[in-house]
Amino acid sequence: MSQYVETQYYTFAHPPHELVLKSGIKLGPVTLAYETYGKLNAAKSNAILIFHALTGDAHAAGFHQDAKDPGWWDPMIGSGKAFDTDKYFVICANVLGGCKGSTGPSSLNPAMGKPWALSFPVVTIEDMVVAQKYLIDHLGIKKLLSASGGSMGGLLALEWAVRFPDTLQSAILIATNYKHTAQQIALHEVARQAIMSDPNWNKGDYYGKALPAQGMAVSRMMGHITYMSERSMEEKFGRKLKGKEKLGYDFSHDFEVESYLKYRGKSFVQRFDANSYLYLSKALDYFDLSQEGDLATVFKGVETKFLVVTFTSDWLYPSYQSKHIVKAMKANEIDVSFIEIDTTYGHDSFLVEIEGQSKLVSHFLNNIAKQCHCEER
Amino acid sequence: MRTDHKYILQMIEPNSHVLDLGCGDGELLTLLMKYKNCRTTGIEIDEKEIYKCVERGVSVSHGDIDSGLADYSDKRFDYVILNESLQEILDPEKVIAEALRVGKKVIVGIPNFCNIVARLQIFFLGKVPVTEGLPYTWYNTPNLRFLSIKDFREFCSGRQITIERQLAIGTSKEIFLWPNLLATVALFLISKS
Known part of the structure; x- marks a missing residue:
């Protein structure tokens, strides 16, 4: 394996089998930029999907050739790290609507021969998750060992858990919410x-x-x-x-x-x-997992195990919002652990506070992998 | 295994659903999963202990007992455990009522503040007792409530709470004679009449 990581691309939803967005508009073909770290085992049971935050990208870990800085969550992903690439196959894709290699408003609109700009259809968190499901199917993975992300990444992991519950063993939601509030x-x-x-x-x-x-x-x-x-x-x-x-x-x-x-x-x-x-x-603003109803009903039938992490100093996604998620999960007898880490870094904590998160993530994944014997190659 | 844990394990039926209030590092819940095949979850206020719980694979919620209990519906658990935490709670009356709401049965473990060693220290030294079971001095104790086996029994009788079982424990074994005088710790299995 090269010491550098490279972004890969997957194009799907070619007409006439376009992606049908939540708005009803059809979009295709769609390209997702993604990176993978570690090795997918023969049973394809050690895959973990990482979702990036608002301005993140597929480059979550390692170095691109000639790059000075590593990927955005490099302290958490790699050999011997929390998302241990010696054990797990870690995937991170740029979201639909992004500008780092996935189809978005800056991509070329094939029909017009110029960038989409505002003619690009409005996409939702749900659409982003559906697009990434195509990628996971393409990689031949039936069940993810885990999905994780902070901030918008947490919303995506949460939406995945509710939309495709049978495809997710566990999820780690960090500094996130289930709907955007007026302040957000x-x-x-x-x-x-x-x-x-x-x-x-x-x-x-x-x-x-x-x-x-x-x-x-x-x-x-x-x-x-x-x-x-x-x-x-x-x-x-x-x-x-x-x-x-x-x-x-x-x-x-x-x-x-x-x-x-x-x-x-x-x-x-x-x-x-x-x-x-x-x-x-x-x-992000459109997202409301509860659909203005009772959040608890949304989690019916979900058997995914959750770890929910917040930070005391995060005023953008304050802890109480995650506590609502935890409460709704508990109402459905979902196995969930919740921790509020004492930090001063604010919302940025999920990128900066590595020590506590590393302990939690590595142990949580360890126990999940043990239960389903998913570490074996 | 800790003596109190050994006796709590004996009180709990296999395959039960258990909530531990103030579960610490998750040791008791780990034992319940291992030996009694229980489905468990805990509530713990100390962040450091949460890491240990997650390491053990114990599901846990970080927070105080009061607000933690509000997350659960009625009779959701077969057992709710309040071991060595009641004396540190601001509003024990409310927490016991809440525990009896979410649990079919509640196990309460208390240090017996009227153990003979404590009584002798008060009488002969004229000082607030410091014993093996109550190792704190007045200025650094986490304990907010000071009670004996007798006090807890009186509390229950006034509130239609049935004591299904009482277990008084000395330094290492069960005590049958004069428990309120000789026991250092007591366990109660209670339910709502």
Whole structure:
């Protein structure tokens, strides 16, 4: 095996067998970019599907050739790590609607010979899960040992568990929710408005032209504030000045936190597509597993084992939201464990707090694998 | 195996559904799964203990006992266990009522604060007792409630709670004579009349 990882692509739903989206619109062909780590055993019983968060991608672990940085969850996935690639076959795919190799608004619309832009149909969390089921079927996997993700990734894992309960042995839901609340929708709407009010956004038609860089940057700055906690920002930046010894009494930046957010905003423009951000954030806002009804009824017949993890300082996806999920699972006698890890990193904890999560994930998976003898090659 | 765990195991029918309130590192639930083929779950407030539970494969919820019990419907469990946790609870009356709601039977394990060693220390030393079973001093004890076997029996009789079984334990074995004086720990199997 090469020491580098490579993104692979799977194209399916060719007309006339298009993917039928939740909205009723047909979409096809669809391509998913995905990566795998470790080896699928002969029984195909050691596969774990990882779902990425809003601006993540298929590159969850390892290094691409000539890359400086590893994948987004590298501390958790690899040989001897929590998702141990010596034992498990780990899969991560870029979601439908994304911009990292999977079909999305920045992809070429074959009928028009140019990028879809806003003519791309609105996709939902449900559609993303259905698309990834095609991939799992393509890989010949009938039952996943586990599915896991943080934030939007947690929503996807939850939706998978409810939609395809027979295909999932266990699921690990981290810093997530079962429906977006008014505050979560509101924060997304500000981010979307920032992008759409940038003149360069041009109603989504900016491909090959100037990017809506300013709008993207502002939306990302907002996002980053919501991913941290007040305390983690205070610890990281405080009122430290950046590049100057005293206040400038002007509107160039003074404080380190300002310069950090600007840097984050700027680098986001290079790595993400503005329209994808609109589509994916909308998909999150539309999601409501309870369909405005009783959440407990949704879990009827689900036999998947769950581990639900939250963080004390996460105010974007606060613990009580996961506790609602746990309560609804308990009402259905589902085997579920819940832990609230004491951290200061806010919502970012799922990417940063590795020690506690590693212990939990490795032991949880160990016990699941033991019960179904899924480790054997 | 801990003496109290040994006797709790004896009280529980095989293949039961058990909830342990304040399950710690999940040791008792592990024993119940192994020797009695029980379906189990626990509630525990200490984050460090949750990791140990998950390592043992014990399903557990991180949180306090009060709000944890509210998640369950009536008579959901065959047994609810409150071992060595009642004395640390802010509102034991409510928790026992809730435990009797979600469980068909409840097992309560208490340290006997009126054990003879404690009584002698109070009488002769004139100080709050520190014994093997009650190793804390007044300023660092986690215990909020101080009760004896007699106190708990009185509590039950006033509330239509039936004591189906009482087991008084000394340093290592069951005590039959003068339990309220000689026992260090007591276990009660109770149900709602």
